Amino acid sequence: MDAYYSPPSIAEAVAGALTVAPANVLDPSCGGGELLRAVADRFRLPRVFGVDADESAVRSVRTRFPEWIVSRGDATSSKSLSRTRVARLLGACDAMVINPPFSMNRQRRVVTVTDDGELSSSQAMQHLIVACCEFEPAHAIAVLPESLLYSELDGAARRWLQNTYELTVLAELDPDAFGGARARTHLIRLERAARPQVPRSAREGTQPGARRALAVRRGSLQMFRAQPGRVPLLHTTDLIPTLTAGAIVASRRVRSVGSGQTAGYFVLVPRVGSFPREFRVSLMHSDSPVQLSDCLFSIEFFSRSDGHRFVREVRREWDSFIGLLRGTGAAYVTLARLRAWIAENTSFEAFSVGPKRRSGESTRPSNSACQRNRPRLDVAAGS
Ligand SMILES: C[S@@+](CC[C@H](N)C(=O)[O-])C[C@H]1O[C@@H](n2cnc3c(N)ncnc32)[C@H](O)[C@@H]1O
Known part of the structure; x- marks a missing residue:
């Protein structure tokens, strides 16, 4: 399941990239909850939401942070996400943090169905677009593999994402930051374009x-x-x-x-x-x-x-x-x-x-x- 959890240094970088205190925060593949913890600590946030496919990770986060809402769900499926308690209780998602699984498990591409048709992409991109479709966060800070920014495989999904979000590369991260998995990764900010100024x-x-x-x-x-x-x-x-x-x-x-x-x-x-x-x-x-x-x-x-x-x-x-x-x-x-x-x-x-x-x-x-x-x-x- 690609459980290369973020170390505290990366989690702090993710939280620090949120420039305004959000009203709530979501991680759709939250693992041990480190990204959520860093954001919750920095902004003293009571409204914290996590999803993960790994039952044991979900159990352990619930034990450590009983006040958070944490659900088991498949973040590559809108249907699965929409049935979670997180989806029922979150309301409008203000901030999302995400460090999705990168590996393709021998698949060459995965396909996601959106309102605008099918999109072929890498698995990491699929996690990002499904979460953006389902929760429509106003802001997101993402740890993403470099290929997602430049590869042909993710080109169509990137353009689709850029219809709604402005993507900014904030930093290149240390390739050795994730323990056993050496990977070129970047810290990316997504800002939803031109939002109406509703209270x-x-x-x-x-x-x-x-x-x-x-x-x-x-x-x-x-x-x-x-x-x-x-x-x-x-x-x-x-x-x-x-x-x-x-x-x-x-x-x-x-x-x-x-x-x-x-x-x-x-x-x-x-x-x-x-x-x-x-x-x-x-x-x-x-x-x-x-x-x-x-x-x-x-x-x-x-x-x-x-x-x-x-x-x-x-x-x-x-x-x-x-x-x-x-x-x-x-x-x-x-x-x-x-x-x-x-x-x-x-x-x-x-x-x-x-x-x-x-x-x-x-x-x-x-x-x-x-x-x-x-x-x-x-x-x-x-x-
Ligand atoms: C790279 S880890 C990141 C965990 C956490 N966000 C962090 O940064 O520490 C990826 C996480 O995705 C979870 N995962 C893998 N496939 C998933 C899926 N289909 N739906 C939800 N979570 C998934 C894994 O269990 C793992 O916890």
């Missing part, structure tokens, strides 16, 4: 079946104030069928107005006007900020799988969703009405982010440009 308390549902969080952001650029600049603009009228090779193609670039910008995984909803016949709610992605006109809302997700789930749920309630835009004059939807609809019709809880509406500011569309031009939200998407 931490909202992300820490510990109840089974807790609602997942998303963020709703209102666009802010009034079109008559738009100045040419560098930031791609999304507006109901000039939104072009979108993702080309994963990047948003916007017909205009504008000067940033400092608010009402979206990034990461998101869905656009017109704030005013009506839903055109060809509109299909779709998941979009941008690594860098996109300026939203004040005719749009962006619904932002913590992960691609959350976004796909939301899109599926909205499509199931399509008639009710397009009924959201209404009004005696021009049709419009308010932030409060959108949030209430999300709470009633989906498994998500919506938080608003970005600047608050100023008192006295109307929720009704102020900009007749939003109404004059029928929205053309024929969005191509990652769903």
Whole structure:
């Protein structure tokens, strides 16, 4: 089972690489629990979660740290992980530490099924991607073999991972650090890209079946104030069928107005006007900020799988969703009405982010440009 446990020096390096105190920590192949202990000690963390396939390791960690939640499970199988007590109690995973088994046991490759299809990889990479799929940690510090960073075998999985995480190599570790197993390993940081700024308390549902969080952001650029600049603009009228090779193609670039910008995984909803016949709610992605006109809302997700789930749920309630835009004059939807609809019709809880509406500011569309031009939200998407 590749039980080359981390010595204290490596565990301290892993804990030290976490720059902000996390709300909880998980190791999906925790062995003797050394990585978890180092993080728990450094940040005085009460919420500590471990999984391992080795029954004796699980028993011994439970004995040494009775306050931790430790489960036996196969970390290469989402199904096995999802059935563990850890998965039931963890809620949103803030930090993951991982030093997975490296050896391939005479296999040349292993195959993992993700939302986006099958990925071939090394075993170490499989451990990493299954844990990222299942627990979607916001941050992770990983001890990984050098090959995972450069090999062709792990190329597709690396690109898949980089859709959601920014990978940074922090250090090359001493090849003799792991006792009997000499290996070139690196300390890697994974940071989930562009997370919505939902309050931490909202992300820490510990109840089974807790609602997942998303963020709703209102666009802010009034079109008559738009100045040419560098930031791609999304507006109901000039939104072009979108993702080309994963990047948003916007017909205009504008000067940033400092608010009402979206990034990461998101869905656009017109704030005013009506839903055109060809509109299909779709998941979009941008690594860098996109300026939203004040005719749009962006619904932002913590992960691609959350976004796909939301899109599926909205499509199931399509008639009710397009009924959201209404009004005696021009049709419009308010932030409060959108949030209430999300709470009633989906498994998500919506938080608003970005600047608050100023008192006295109307929720009704102020900009007749939003109404004059029928929205053309024929969005191509990652769903
Ligand atoms: C290299 S050790 C690391 C242990 C611990 N994270 C540390 O750094 O000290 C790898 C661990 O993975 C566990 N393991 C191997 N295959 C596993 C699987 N399919 N699911 C969960 N754990 C597994 C082993 O039992 C072992 O404890």
